[in-house]
Amino acid sequence: MHRNSRPPPIQNQLLAALPDKEYKRLLPHLESVSLSFMEVLYESGEPITHIYFPNDGLISLLIVMEDETPREVGLIGNEGMLGTAVVLGMKTTPIRALIQMPGSAVRMKAQALREELKPGGRLQSVLQRYTHALFTQVSQSAACTGSHELKPRLARWLMMTHDRAPGDEFVMKHEFMAMMLGVTRSMVTRVAGSLQNEKMIRYTRGQVTILDRSRLEATACECYGAVKAEYARSTAKSSINTASG
Amino acid sequence: MHRNSRPPPIQNQLLAALPDKEYKRLLPHLESVSLSFMEVLYESGEPITHIYFPNDGLISLLIVMEDETPREVGLIGNEGMLGTAVVLGMKTTPIRALIQMPGSAVRMKAQALREELKPGGRLQSVLQRYTHALFTQVSQSAACTGSHELKPRLARWLMMTHDRAPGDEFVMKHEFMAMMLGVTRSMVTRVAGSLQNEKMIRYTRGQVTILDRSRLEATACECYGAVKAEYARSTAKSSINTASG
DNA sequence: GATGGTCTGTGCGACAACACACATAGCGGA
């Protein structure tokens, strides 16, 4: 309301968590980009040129097997960032990053981030904590894949996607979900069909609509809640001070 | 050979990678402890009091489901450390840490690490890079569990354990392997039996011997090599300088 | 050297997911 409020509201939650001063220092380095469906932002083993702070849309982290089979190990939306490897001092990562839902982001040169990280201010703390949350997400996925059946896993995946989608409807084909979950397309059709019969979701030709979020969450495996809880913990006020507790 | 050489050789590879000066600064904080089989070093959600640098032995990282079923998501030996969450500014982690093979470690108070990390010297760089390597390991496990059959996964797991074992022989029961791999004990017996028939391993009542490492590696899935390669990359000289490249 | 406990081996019915083939349905363009 007062004239010094930041012109565009900050949609990315990590950037929004920064003190004004640090955000302003970053601002000259930030560049807006759009994220288009199926675009590859990082390729396994190649140098990381930029890190991304999504405003909206959804980024999939994939391990790609030697036979080119991809396997999703993590999801990033506006609650996070792509490029935690740079936070950890690396110049490459073995993980492919793919746009799963189009949107936009602000990005920044990896080198600029390295320089801004040096002082050890709030920026470093926020990004490190997010790195921990992402680590947790990947760990939980590792455990989940082997422990839970397809139906709860699909429900969980739809919940996570819905959390990052602009509304209750998004573009998503069975084929794509099958790739992400590492199962055959026909299995997705069967299981999604059952979720549709139970009126939790509806879909037609690549348009998925979430109809009953609470029953979908109840159908999802515990991993959904576990990851969310740890994300909340990693951003909690009680744990903001890195070195003084 | 000269009189100022460090008295005990440093067995942990992360500590060994530190410049003399930084290691000496750490030394007063370091305390030797033994790691006994099945000991729990971290419990999910509880405060982290110490971080551990193993000299030998093997630590399992576990996600524990609500029904108490554990699931291994990572392995730590003398190439690494337990407590990467602290490196990332957290005070707790949702992961349980369990001693899978007895040994010894040096440990250090979490708070002491927080203070030593501040300057942004080599210590920080080394530990952050290791955190990245562990992240990779967990990611690869996530992909592996869903993609590969039990035999290659068991072979991979035996390889990783062997890498961290003092010799070709170690204590390991089918029951325990089953828990780590998230399968039934009888499945381990069947698959391990087949590895034994093919003379890659031998075992009797909880003693496993690796007989033919190269054929075992060939039997293991690609994930073994992928994790090892990324670990090598994360410790490579070419990427030691964090902020100057 | 008998006994009990732990570790390993195996048999078998059940089931989730696979592989693959083909059928239906919606949508856009000629």
Add this chain to the structure above:
DNA sequence: TCCGCTATGTGTGTTGTCGCACAGACCATC
């Protein structure tokens, strides 16, 4: 309005693992 493409639905036999039960094998101890 018909064609063709893409997305979804389904039938069927196979495979990997489960779940559980029980059999054998080895070790320690008395």
